[in-house]
Amino acid sequence: xxxxxxxxxxxxxxxxxxxxxxxxxxxxxxxxxxxxxxxxxxxxxxxxxxxxxxxxxxxxxxxxxxxxxxxxxxxxxxxxxxxxxxxxxxxxxxxxxxxxxxxxxxxxxxxxxx
Amino acid sequence: xxxxxxxxxxxxxxxxxxxxxxxxxxxxxxxxxxxxxxxxxxxxxxxxxxxxxxxxxxxxxxxxxxxxxxxxxxxxxxxxxxxxxxxxxxxxxxxxxxxxxxxxxxxxxx
Numbered sequence: 001x002x003x004x005x006x007x008x009x010x011x012x013x014x015x016x017x018x019x020x021x022x023x024x025x026x027x028x029x030x031x032x033x034x035x036x037x038x039x040x041x042x043x044x045x046x047x048x049x050x051x052x053x054x055x056x057x058x059x060x061x062x063x064x065x066x067x068x069x070x071x072x073x074x075x076x077x078x079x080x081x082x083x084x085x086x087x088x089x090x091x092x093x094x095x096x097x098x099x100x101x102x103x104x105x106x107x108x109x110x111x112x113x114x
Numbered sequence: 115x116x117x118x119x120x121x122x123x124x125x126x127x128x129x130x131x132x133x134x135x136x137x138x139x140x141x142x143x144x145x146x147x148x149x150x151x152x153x154x155x156x157x158x159x160x161x162x163x164x165x166x167x168x169x170x171x172x173x174x175x176x177x178x179x180x181x182x183x184x185x186x187x188x189x190x191x192x193x194x195x196x197x198x199x200x201x202x203x204x205x206x207x208x209x210x211x212x213x214x215x216x217x218x219x220x221x222x223x224x
Contacts, residue, residue, distance in 0.1 A: 002158075033210075041217070042217050043216070102163065105157040
């Protein structure tokens, strides 16, 4: 177990509803990343935090998506007005900034939009 | 942006054989080159990585080789076992984000 946890593990929602996911990184890691993975594809980068600052956002992150990391510990990813195309596995990863690059992933939240 | 390609997309070997997966990338600024293993329904698991100042790294049955001039790096698995069956992703890092390839499905039959 790498220590990154995510909740919930599964979420089924109806189109148009809002959903929020939570990620708890490895405790000493101050870098946190969100990725999205669809079936048969590799994970795609969404956004990156260093401590509480959101430093990078992918063009994949539409304005219906918002991520926060208010105290530099856990992070939330909210999707507003969900669409069927949002169905995917949402993965969180964390890493240290002490000259190390390794990103360790959580188990993911599988979102199904009906 | 970074363009990442993996070959082959599927690979079937007999237990005990070797397996090699190649990853090519386009961004010459990439300086970190990890490989992840993902079993069905599980999280991507970092299995080996290499930095741009090193040409080869080995960890027991797994090795990674890097050719920065040609912009490719490869995963080598020797003495394959059925539990090596999974999807393997290369994910060169350009900046902060890992850019994942489409994956290689490795099947090891006993």
